[in-house]
Amino acid sequence: MLLRVLAVVGEGARFAGRILRETVRPPYEGRETARQLFELGCRSVPLIAASGFAVGIVLSMHTRASLARFGAEALIPAGLAIALVRETGPLTAGLLLSGRIGAGIGAELGAMKVTEQIDALEALAVDSFRYLVVTRVVACMIALPILTTLMNATGILGGFTAETVITGVPLGTYLRQAFSSIQFSDLVPATLKTMVFGFIIGSVASYLGVHTTRGTEGVGQASTRSVVAASILLIVANVVLVRLIFFLYPA
DSSP states (O other): OHHHHHHHHHHHHHHHHHHHHHHHSSSOOHHHHHHHHHHHTGGGHHHHHHHHHHHHHHHHHHHHHHHGGGTOGGGHHHHHHHHIIIIIHHHHHHHHHHHHHHHHHHHHHHHHHHTTHHHHHHHTTOOHIIIIIIHHHHHHHHHHHHHHHHHHHHHHHHHHHHHHHHHOOOHHHHHHHHHSSOOHHHHHHHHHHHHHHHHHHHHHHHHHHHTOOSHHHHHHHHHHHHHHHHHHHHHHHHHHHHHHHHHHOOO
16 A cells, blocks of 8 residues: 555656656647636636635634734734735635646546547647646646735735724725735745645646546546645645745745
């Protein structure tokens, strides 16, 4: 059992390394990458926007309940914005998209594998790895930071909505207070780390998809395993990346 797990890990690492090599080597599948960016990114906008808005409302209510005990209600916008930008937004967006994107890639490539469509592409002299895998991984790496920024924005908007219902605070005042404590070291590293999340989601789902067996049953298992494996690796990677960010930006 242990040897089997180690073998899968080794194959997955080789698969990820090949993705990195093929990503920087021409020719580039720009049209297919753009199509995947639309399918994986643009179609995820409603999910991310609605989730971010709801998360912002919930964080605002919890933050108010905590800070009101100390008479520090004025710090609610800044506290919510820092919590969203540093950790809640990137991690929540990553986990949500590991479900939507990971399952979709795993099921799509798994179905193509069991129906021999990948073999047909190879027979037509098409580099199936570059066309099917690399394009999806690159699209994920581009989409994740953009969608994370959207989640942060809608989360702050949700926090404003909750606060204005209670206190009637104007939007301009709320935004000034929210962004007063956010610095470069808060926003940029936390957003860029989602590119790693995108690479994890895309590569894990693609690996499980192209190694699907046992027909339609295997397609379902590939979809489920893509979500589970990507989510676990994403959480582990987040711990490492947060520690790295604190090391690079100790302040």
